[in-house]
Amino acid sequence: MLLELKADTNYLDKQALIERLENMGFRVVESDANILAIIGGIDSLVVTEAFAELPNVAKVHPLTANFKLASRQTKASDTIITIKNKQIGGKELFIIAGPCSIESREQLEACAKVAKENGAHALRGGAYKPRTSPYEFQGMGVPGLELIAEIGAKYDLVTVSEVMEISQLEVASKYLDVIQIGARNMQNYGLLTELGKIKNPVLLKRGFAATYQELLMAAEYIMLSGNPNVILCERGIRTFETFTRNTLDLNAVPALQQLTHLPIVADPSHGTGVRSLVLPMARASVAAGAHGILVEMHPNPDKSISDAKQTLSFETFAELTKQVRKIKAALE
Amino acid sequence: MLLELKADTNYLDKQALIERLENMGFRVVESDANILAIIGGIDSLVVTEAFAELPNVAKVHPLTANFKLASRQTKASDTIITIKNKQIGGKELFIIAGPCSIESREQLEACAKVAKENGAHALRGGAYKPRTSPYEFQGMGVPGLELIAEIGAKYDLVTVSEVMEISQLEVASKYLDVIQIGARNMQNYGLLTELGKIKNPVLLKRGFAATYQELLMAAEYIMLSGNPNVILCERGIRTFETFTRNTLDLNAVPALQQLTHLPIVADPSHGTGVRSLVLPMARASVAAGAHGILVEMHPNPDKSISDAKQTLSFETFAELTKQVRKIKAALE
Amino acid sequence: MLLELKADTNYLDKQALIERLENMGFRVVESDANILAIIGGIDSLVVTEAFAELPNVAKVHPLTANFKLASRQTKASDTIITIKNKQIGGKELFIIAGPCSIESREQLEACAKVAKENGAHALRGGAYKPRTSPYEFQGMGVPGLELIAEIGAKYDLVTVSEVMEISQLEVASKYLDVIQIGARNMQNYGLLTELGKIKNPVLLKRGFAATYQELLMAAEYIMLSGNPNVILCERGIRTFETFTRNTLDLNAVPALQQLTHLPIVADPSHGTGVRSLVLPMARASVAAGAHGILVEMHPNPDKSISDAKQTLSFETFAELTKQVRKIKAALE
Amino acid sequence: MLLELKADTNYLDKQALIERLENMGFRVVESDANILAIIGGIDSLVVTEAFAELPNVAKVHPLTANFKLASRQTKASDTIITIKNKQIGGKELFIIAGPCSIESREQLEACAKVAKENGAHALRGGAYKPRTSPYEFQGMGVPGLELIAEIGAKYDLVTVSEVMEISQLEVASKYLDVIQIGARNMQNYGLLTELGKIKNPVLLKRGFAATYQELLMAAEYIMLSGNPNVILCERGIRTFETFTRNTLDLNAVPALQQLTHLPIVADPSHGTGVRSLVLPMARASVAAGAHGILVEMHPNPDKSISDAKQTLSFETFAELTKQVRKIKAALE
Structure with a gap:
């Protein structure tokens, strides 16, 4: 799942959100721009809507590939x-x-x-x-x-x-x-x-x-x-x-x-x-x-x-x- | 390599030959009938003729397959x-x-x-x-x-x-x-x-x-x-x-x-x-x-x-x- | 497309329907039981509903395979x-x-x-x-x-x-x-x-x-x-x-x-x-x-x-x- | 088969040789340099030595590929x-x-x-x-x-x-x-x-x-x-x-x-x-x-x-x- 953050989310709010998600048992990857990728946990059981209601989340996108961390969706820029x-x-x-x-x-x-x-x-x-x-x-x-x-x-x-x-x-x-x-x-x-x-x-x-x-x-x-x-x-x-x-x-x-x-x-x-x-x-x-x-x-x-x-x-x-x-x- | 033993080789002579071969560093498999399969060791470097001169050896046959122990050549009868x-x-x-x-x-x-x-x-x-x-x-x-x-x-x-x-x-x-x-x-x-x-x-x-x-x-x-x-x-x-x-x-x-x-x-x-x-x-x-x-x-x-x-x-x-x-x- | 005929359709009515479909430019195959397979013509352009309104047609089923005449859907019994x-x-x-x-x-x-x-x-x-x-x-x-x-x-x-x-x-x-x-x-x-x-x-x-x-x-x-x-x-x-x-x-x-x-x-x-x-x-x-x-x-x-x-x-x-x-x- | 001609073979002698081979039922391809490729006919039945004795032939090379006319052996230079x-x-x-x-x-x-x-x-x-x-x-x-x-x-x-x-x-x-x-x-x-x-x-x-x-x-x-x-x-x-x-x-x-x-x-x-x-x-x-x-x-x-x-x-x-x-x- 990809969380698109609101454009004006500041650094501290973003970190707070990441910590909160990690406490929920997810792995969080900071993707390019203001996007967080949420990996694993009880992924398929989670109600997408719950994420949409988290602070600073503008939109929730599904991760369509079976691979998540390796996916271009999760990280748009080339890994060097x-x-x-x-x-x-x-x-x-x-x-x-x-x-x-x-x-x-x-x-x-x-x-x-x-x-x-x-x-x-x-x-x-x-x-x-x-x-x-x-x-x-x-x-x-x-x-x-x-x-x-x-x-x-x-x-x-x-x-x-x-x-x-x-x-x-x-x-x-x-x-x-x-x-x-x-x-x-x-x-x-x-x-x-x-x-x-x-x-x-x-x-x-x-x-x-x-x-x-x-x-x-x-x-x-x-x-x-x-x-x-x-x-x-x-x-x-x-x-x-x-x-x-x-x-x-x-x-x-x-x-x-x-x-x-x-x-x-x-x-x-x-x-x-x-x-x-x-x-x-x-x-x-x-x-x-x-x-x-x-x-x-x-x-x-x-x-x-x-x-x-x-x-x-x-x-x-x-x-x-x-x-x-x-x-x-x-x-x- | 397969050693075909002479028809009249007795049990003790066969065991003596096996021991001798093992002491030379080979693995010896008793194949069906009076045949011994010689595996591994310095296989490819060995002079075939040397084997032909061992006691009770009637004939030396090469093992043609790349697999030796698994080969039907080495053991003709089905493994049960x-x-x-x-x-x-x-x-x-x-x-x-x-x-x-x-x-x-x-x-x-x-x-x-x-x-x-x-x-x-x-x-x-x-x-x-x-x-x-x-x-x-x-x-x-x-x-x-x-x-x-x-x-x-x-x-x-x-x-x-x-x-x-x-x-x-x-x-x-x-x-x-x-x-x-x-x-x-x-x-x-x-x-x-x-x-x-x-x-x-x-x-x-x-x-x-x-x-x-x-x-x-x-x-x-x-x-x-x-x-x-x-x-x-x-x-x-x-x-x-x-x-x-x-x-x-x-x-x-x-x-x-x-x-x-x-x-x-x-x-x-x-x-x-x-x-x-x-x-x-x-x-x-x-x-x-x-x-x-x-x-x-x-x-x-x-x-x-x-x-x-x-x-x-x-x-x-x-x-x-x-x-x-x-x-x-x-x-x- | 498969046309399932009404259970009581008689022979003459069935033949009349086949003729009518053929005149519309379709190939008609008499499938097993009271089913007619409709092949070719302007297949994909045809409005399915039009077929449902033909006389004696009980139900219209789509033909899902790309092959039609060869399909088990069109003819359930083995060809001998x-x-x-x-x-x-x-x-x-x-x-x-x-x-x-x-x-x-x-x-x-x-x-x-x-x-x-x-x-x-x-x-x-x-x-x-x-x-x-x-x-x-x-x-x-x-x-x-x-x-x-x-x-x-x-x-x-x-x-x-x-x-x-x-x-x-x-x-x-x-x-x-x-x-x-x-x-x-x-x-x-x-x-x-x-x-x-x-x-x-x-x-x-x-x-x-x-x-x-x-x-x-x-x-x-x-x-x-x-x-x-x-x-x-x-x-x-x-x-x-x-x-x-x-x-x-x-x-x-x-x-x-x-x-x-x-x-x-x-x-x-x-x-x-x-x-x-x-x-x-x-x-x-x-x-x-x-x-x-x-x-x-x-x-x-x-x-x-x-x-x-x-x-x-x-x-x-x-x-x-x-x-x-x-x-x-x-x-x- | 490739016929390598003697270095001093002149144009007319080469043409005469080609004609002679064609009369024998072969297809002849003028390969690069002074080489003639001989295709088809009763190919496999022909005695190689017979070709070696033809006038102006220096050496006979076998054509190893199954394809002959298409082979780089027959024609070394790129076809344009x-x-x-x-x-x-x-x-x-x-x-x-x-x-x-x-x-x-x-x-x-x-x-x-x-x-x-x-x-x-x-x-x-x-x-x-x-x-x-x-x-x-x-x-x-x-x-x-x-x-x-x-x-x-x-x-x-x-x-x-x-x-x-x-x-x-x-x-x-x-x-x-x-x-x-x-x-x-x-x-x-x-x-x-x-x-x-x-x-x-x-x-x-x-x-x-x-x-x-x-x-x-x-x-x-x-x-x-x-x-x-x-x-x-x-x-x-x-x-x-x-x-x-x-x-x-x-x-x-x-x-x-x-x-x-x-x-x-x-x-x-x-x-x-x-x-x-x-x-x-x-x-x-x-x-x-x-x-x-x-x-x-x-x-x-x-x-x-x-x-x-x-x-x-x-x-x-x-x-x-x-x-x-x-x-x-x-x-x-």
Whole structure:
């Protein structure tokens, strides 16, 4: 429910109203302008008219989306998240790059150096790897987190890495700037709820058969649990096409931007699974309006322990950053 | 890798060979006849020839599937799991029935009574509910588990309920006979690994965009971690069709039976999401060869807190059990 | 629109009303009981009330489905189509069998003999083959039609073969009993309209990405154009699964039976594309309620010019017919 | 098969070789540089070595793709098609715009004027409309073709309109510059073969469940039948997502460009089915590398007889053309 306040409501009266609503058991979000969003509680049981009679309330609007905190209705302006003096969700394109898996200090540092030289903002690298097969490399674990924290600090890069379960969250939230939740865990509701209790921004990847609405409901779990800093990530869906590993669904970018105020990045590496498609689809992601992109690169792509088929060389990554920035400039 | 032993290998020599292999760091599975399956370790690095020279080894066969323990290659005969003197995977059709969510003692007991009267083997009911929206009923939790344990004992029914995260596993494994893993958690690898450490059989539901191979790889995680009692469940996949909530993919039943020795049940309730389709699709599931079916019912289907649209009345459930048993009989 | 007539309306008054409606530019279908369905014309512009005032009209009901003639609303009882003294849509299971492509007299006659011996009702065989590649065998054409007509007559089997374009329709409708429209042409509206002008029943295959509603709208094109004898065929849809060539969607069988009065057959050969899945999925098709099944067989399956991977041997076909009849009997 | 000629082969010797091959029953395509592509005939039966011994042949390369004439292997350089002094497939972005259906002279001329003013190259408008329902507007037919021909000439715009069946082809090929084949007819092989016999370039839309390879095989039908001027069009595929009508698959653009030399356009209007997504997805299409875009507009979008939900206003179209040109400029 959205409460539109009277135009002349002063600061103190507004705070008093918020306190009163919170005492009634609601979560109150100060939306843009003079609008308060009322979330949860015994929402559906409440008589709308009761709200209309509260002091300073001019009009009551229903919240039509199933997601409330994530909805553009609740907050009209874009959410901008600032990490290490870098912004995502604002005017500048946010570039996240790095290897699929953290394999060694040398490998990760080489990637960080190239990322920094080419103007990337964040370094990604997997320490815990969700693998379809239990016989495949499962990631370096905590030593990997230590490495990315150290190298991220050295090169002034925001660090991003995936967490797969609640037990990893405490240590990961210390070492990492941004916690990534992978496609397979997008509806792991226990994990989502725990993410609400930490301060780190969360990069939430769309499940490979999740609708836009389901992605936003997953974000809602995190937000409702207390963490408003959710970055959505389109990373490809499952279709009948076999040339690509996934079908990067760029329609999600403008569609989500209509539905939510949260930042949206696109991952053309996983989204296509084909190295030669990453550059053009990175360009397309930016043209579609993505706030950022996430790409995989490796000093020796063909020797990457995981996802070798989609990993860029440093040369291609450098070219990619040039091209996406030209596209970004053309949008202004 | 499969080691075919010489025809005249005696029991003690076979045990000695198994011990030797285990000391080399391998997991050894005694397959049907005189075949040993060798799993894991430094599998891909091992020289096949070395195995051929071990005592009593007649021939070495590669294991071609990515899944090993779950593979029909490793174990040719059907796995039969016995719980409370009832068998799943054998000749008798195993019927699992109950409400989507456990709502009250009255509701659950009414379901148990009808299940028992109609020859069902197991009682299902959700205590922890994975809900797309954080604003929806999340289940009764432990009191729900207590209820199902008590009522399952009273009516001599195997109990089945979903666990969503590792922290719920300890209490759930005490109260429940079978732990269900839902579609959303099929690739929650941390949870799968923990399931390997408990004794309870696991009902593993196919993710709604998971391939047959991915389902089997998820089973492999559980089995490799120590729990061989995995029951696979086909519960519908996502397609473009909107008349049904999901598309129950019965092709999975005979396809999986070729690939694996594990029991397979079908869930026409979630698989269609449409009440009027549950009965015919339950029949079709059995005709396709499913070892069991899982259906939702409720004393007052339209008042079911969750999944009302697909929940059967007691009358329809009774009719369903008659019809599926006639189909089962026709297969003999 | 459905006109419910007064209980005491006599034959002559009913005919007079029909004539009057036809003179107004409508198509009138005599539905079961004392109901007339009014189709087309300036449908949406018509004032419902005007109909209520016609003589003998008790009540006017709207037709809610987009398809009218195909709708169960318009005609509550199952449509039964009789061809060569054999019925499809009635109580007996209708079995259609034969090779993918007609290759020679020997091959087709061998199939017909085995079909007849095993109680099949119809012989299928492709004379015009829709091939993804222009470099593949395109079918024998008219000589193939001549062969199937001759052999169908000899063995008293209903003949079924695919027509791909309007120019083939004249000759095909002479030689064949049933004209098959393949999945690729399900929305070839010009062809559908021409099918309305012939007398032969039409076997209309579901497009591999067509919804149930779209399939029914395609049937509506044929029916509206004058041919009421449409047999629907589920033959598999495209999904992300790669183990099967298509995903046979048996949910379509009971779903369509709710929506339409037309007969429905299932094609587990194309529907799975995997030989070893055809038999169990044929059983499941019948258990789901299909009025018939369509399967491919060949004297030497591995040498079939087309679709070798899914074609049954004669032995498997004989076993299949036994099993599906047992399933059919279990439904009674 | 590709024949690489010796470096010093002169013009006359090359022509003699081509003639000799054609006399052997092959189709010969002069590929870039000194390479001849050999298509069809008894292809698979031919002994490769025999070709190696022909005069002036330096080396024989197999053609690995199933499509031959459409393959980048056969012709490395981009195909550029020139129509009314405008090029598609070259450096300039080709913009096709107009209403979904031709409704009247006023409507079409208004669109043509706005298209021309904003630098579009082609005017589209449907005269024959493939409609899911037989009760919906089926198009103006020939009078519509006359209108678009007249208005296209007046505004110097290439004309594009859909043909649904062979019988429409003769008249349509007179009135239109480019014949469009819709998604539903992508595998209407009789129609594709007939298109090979006309001179008009063909805009071939991808079927909504067709793979990239199937689209290229459909193009191959047209090319093999004699018409090399095929323009491919990505127009959205069917997925589980319901927010959009289709999922525009922009991965197709760079993927197809690797596989084929044919021009590729994207249709964000049908591809999304959502008006507010057309502009950002048009930008993304161009950034992905599309040679052109196809968009629907209407003087009064909400009153469009067909596809109103996705049709742009003139104002949005004008803005779109500005933005896509900026993106195109950024690619240089």
